Amino acid sequence: MPPPDLFAQPAERAAQLRADLARYDHAYYVLDAPLVPDADYDALFQELQRLEEEHPELRTADSPTQRVGGSPLPAFAPVRHAVPMLSIQTETDTTLQGAVAFDLRVRNKLGLGPDDPPVTYAAELKFDGLAISLRYERGVLVQAATRGDGETGEDVTQNVRTIRSVPLQLRGNPPEVLEIRGEALMKRADFERYNARQREHGLPTLVNPRNGAAGSIRQLDPRVAAQRPLAFYAYGWGEIVGWSDQPDTHHAMLDAFEAFGLPVAPQRVHGAGPQTLIDFHARIAAERDSLPFDIDGVVYKVDSLALQRELGFRNREPVWAVAHKYPAQERSTRVLAIDIQV
Ligand code: NAD
Structure with missing residues (x-):
């Protein structure tokens, strides 16, 4: 043998x-x-x-x-992303210690010892919707695209223009080119209202808010998209041209976006060391059910853009960011899985 x-x-x-x-x-x-x-x-x-x-x-x-995501649908015009739209690594340790594990990885990569000062982090919500890139030229919204496979997305400008909170024109003195990365999502109340109306008319309902948002954005008829109210929150950026006084930290970038009139969720913090992340994780766990939309967890990011550049990327993910989900979320999905199988 x-x-x-x-x-x-x-x-x-x-x-x-x-x-x-x-x-x-x-x-x-x-x-x-x-x-x-x-x-x-x-x-x-x-x-x-x-x-x-x-x-x-x-x-x-x-x-x-x-790889990232899926192939773009041929029904939409392709949009080549100047800066790829990537994924985020999910922290496998779902306890509060996940923040400590992330901090350790970051410090090791940066070659920091126990006597070196703490790294400053930003923490924010992990929105459970559809990733969108908004391209502003001289402050005017010229294009909106989905992530697609990360390199090439779908042109969904007409549908994104129906999202009321997405400014068609930025305020203040925005850079010549500014690509905003963020999430389009459906608030829970809008989801319930939409489904109630559909049921009244004997029409099909949406499975969950995430699918509601994705289906609405990737809808060939903008009139249908306009009937499904969506929200948008910015959390990052792609190509930037001509921003002489560009901030040098993640949190200050988000503050600047807010000043340009873009929606940025108020649930975000920044501070030194993993304790900032642990506190945020605990706070959002308590607030989660009262948020107007679904989240998928929280995201931790190294705040300094210089350190982000030093840490760079690995495969399809930045090394300087991690998504931290909540154990209860995973458990409840598991119960759902069992229900489906029965
Ligand atoms: P991901 O959701 O794990 O992480 C990247 C995405 O997070 C970004 O594209 C962005 O849209 C989003 N995001 C939300 N808030 C953010 C923030 N504050 N900062 C930065 N990004 C933020 O993306 P992915 O690569 O699409 O990961 C796959 C996830 O989707 C998995 O965790 C999985 O649960 C789910 N998925 C499920 C199935 C299924 O069959 N159920 C199939 C594929 C993927």
Whole structure:
């Protein structure tokens, strides 16, 4: 009998995971119709990541761990992003210690020892909607695009123009080119109102606010999109040209966006060391149910843009940011998964 091929099992498992995740990605990103709960998807994704780390030879260029999102729909004009729209690493430790683990990774990468001063972080909400890039030229909104596969998105300008809180013209003295990255989402009250009206008329209802937002933005008829009220919150940026006094921290960038008239969620903090992140995580856990929209967790970012540049990117994710989900969220999704299977 030939000796057992020690890599046969991981290779088969990796191929299976890649095939399953590719199917789930297509359903989620392209069709806006997820096949499995997020927690199940995350567990499979992390299993594949672990397998690829233990067996780097199993990592393929088309692996879901190496790419962002899904292919853009051909019904929309393609938009090539000047600066790619990436994903965010999810912290695997969902307890408060997740913030400490992130801080340790950052300090190690920066070569900081225990006697060096703490790193300053920004913390904000992880909005559960659809990533959008808004391009302003000389302060005027000229284009809105989805993330797509991160390199190429879909031109959804007409639909995004129906979001009332997205300014068509920025205030103050914005740079010559400013690409704002943020999330389009449906508030819970608007979701309930929309579904109640649909039910009254015997029409199909939306599955959840995230799918409501994604389906509305990637809607071929802007009149339909206009009937589904969406909100937008800025959390980042892409290409910037001609901003002589550009701020040098993440939190000051968001303050500047707010001054330009862009919506930025008030739930955000910045401060030294992981304690700032732990406190924010605990505060948002308590406030979560009273927020007007769904969140997917919180996001921690290194505040200094110089340090962000030093830390850079790994695959499809910035090294200077991490998403931290709440354990209860994962549990409730699991219960839902069990309900579905029964
Ligand atoms: P992600 O949601 O994990 O992280 C990146 C995205 O976070 C960005 O594109 C941005 O849109 C968003 N974001 C929200 N708030 C932000 C903030 N404050 N700062 C920066 N970004 C912020 O993105 P992803 O790569 O699409 O990750 C996949 C996630 O989507 C998984 O966690 C999974 O649960 C879910 N998913 C589910 C299925 C499914 O079948 N259920 C399939 C694919 C993906």
